[in-house]
Amino acid sequence: MIDLHCHIIPGVDDGAPDLSESLLIAQQLGRAGFETVVATPHVLEGRNYLTCREILEGTRVVNQAIEEAGLKLKILPGAECYIFPELPRWVKEDKIMTLGNMRKYLLVELPMLEVPLYAEQVLFELQVMGITPILAHPERNKELADTPLRLVEWANKGVLLQLNLRSLDGRYGEKASQCAQSLLENGLIHCIGSDAHRVTRENAYQNTLSILLDTVGKEDHEDITVNLPGQVIAGEKLELPREYQIKQPKKRKELGFWSNLLFSNLLKKVFNV
Numbered sequence: 014m015i016d017l018h019c020h021i022i023p024g025v026d027d028g029a030p031d032l033s034e035s036l037l038i039a040q041q042l043g044r045a046g047f048e049t050v051v052a053t054p055h056v057l058e059g060r061n062y063l064t065c066r067e068i069l070e071g072t073r074v075v076n077q078a079i080e081e082a083g084l085k086l087k088i089l090p091g092a093e094c095y096i097f098p099e100l101p102r103w104v105k106e107d108k109i110m111t112l113g114n115m116r117k118y119l120l121v122e123l124p125m126l127e128v129p130l131y132a133e134q135v136l137f138e139l140q141v142m143g144i145t146p147i148l149a150h151p152e153r154n155k156e157l158a159d160t161p162l163r164l165v166e167w168a169n170k171g172v173l174l175q176l177n178l179r180s181l182d183g184r185y186g187e188k189a190s191q192c193a194q195s196l197l198e199n200g201l202i203h204c205i206g207s208d209a210h211r212v213t214r215e216n217a218y219q220n221t222l223s224i225l226l227d228t229v230g231k232e233d234h235e236d237i238t239v240n241l242p243g244q245v246i247a248g249e250k251l252e253l254p255r256e257y258q259i260k261q262p263k264k265r266k267e268l269g270f271w272s273n274l275l276f277s278n279l280l281k282k283v284f285n286v
Contacts, residue, residue: 014222015242016042016050017112017175018120018149018206021088022071025063026055028210035075036082037212043086045218051091051112051246053120053149053206058097065110068092089113089246093149095122098131101138111144115248120175122149127156128163136172147245150177150208152192153185161192161259164201168257173203173245176237178221179213181228197228199259203251204242 019042020028021035029035042050052072056063072090079086092110094100103109104119112118119139123132136146148167151157151174157164168174179185180193196202205225207218226234244251 014045014047014049014238015204015246016047016207016209017091017147017204017242017245018053018093018177018208019050020052020054020093020208020210021050022052022054022068022075025067025071028054032074032078034211036078036084038209039075039079039082039084039086039088041212041215042207042209042218043084045222047086047207047218049087049089049246050207051089051120053091053093053112055122056092056094056109058095058099058103062108063092065090065107065114068110069114091120093120093122096124096129096132096135098135100135101142101144104139104144105142112147113246113248115246116144117248117250118145118147118173118245120149121146123151123154123157125154128154133167136167136170140171145171145173145251147173147175147204149175149206150180150185150189152176152180152189152196155188158188158192161195164196165257165259168201169255171253171255173251174201175204175206176202177208178205178218178225179208181221181224182217184217194228195259197225199257200229200233201257201259202237203253204245205237 020026021038023029023032023035029038054063068090072088076088090110091112094109112120139146151164176193180189183190
């Protein structure tokens with residue numbers, strides 16, 4: 014399996030603080046069945062901007078440590094880019110690390126509470142440049158969780174959606190969990206990520222992968238965990254349907270007169286009212 018979102022490079026963001034923690038994360042992901050992990054440290058506009066050279070070097074260091082430890086895990090370079098108006102220009106100037114360094118797919122993070130007014134324009138400009146945006150954990154964005162039809166609209170325009178595995182076990186709250194389930198049930202998730210910053214509780218990824226399998230079935234599970242992310246890191250074009258939608262849950266029928274009467278009598282017998 015392929016993890017498209019992980020903060021495994023030590024000492025560059027709020028992820029692994031040192032190389033020993035990076036190795037523990039690698040061990041845990043390996044036990045869960047991952048064979049490839051894309052290192053996606055936070056890239057922010059401003060003075061703390063993380064360069065492509067720094068990401069490549071960090072990836073090399075982690076790969077070397079993993080090899081010396083005898084682990085069977087491959088780390089690829091990437092970044093989680095916090096959206097800002099000039100992001101397309103930065104990508105054009107080779108200042109932003111794309112997933113797998115293939116210049117085809119970019120992991121884009123939105124604020125947690127809202128969608129900036131310029132977001133759609135940035136996503137569009139990236140696509141015009143030949144870069145496919147992948148939204149990082151959209152289920153955790155409050156505005157998108159409240160209005161998922163916006164995600165349907167973006168997906169129909171070719172934007173991909175990455176789900177955090179731990180959203181499925183309530184790690185980020187009930188709202189994110191419900192949104193994650195809905196997106197999966199409606200075929201709107203294209204890839205997954207651990208979003209690991211530290212070692213998590215044992216078997217957390219195995220448990221959430223089981224939830225994923227139960228929700229989408231074997232074929233879609235294979236697509237989300239292996240096939241589609243495999244095409245992403247290879248820089249290949251994904252051929253996907255453009256007819257996404259979210260099915261509304263069926264409304265419960267209102268009780269008729271006789272049903273109401275029977276229900277009322279039943280309550281009287283049970284509660285002596």
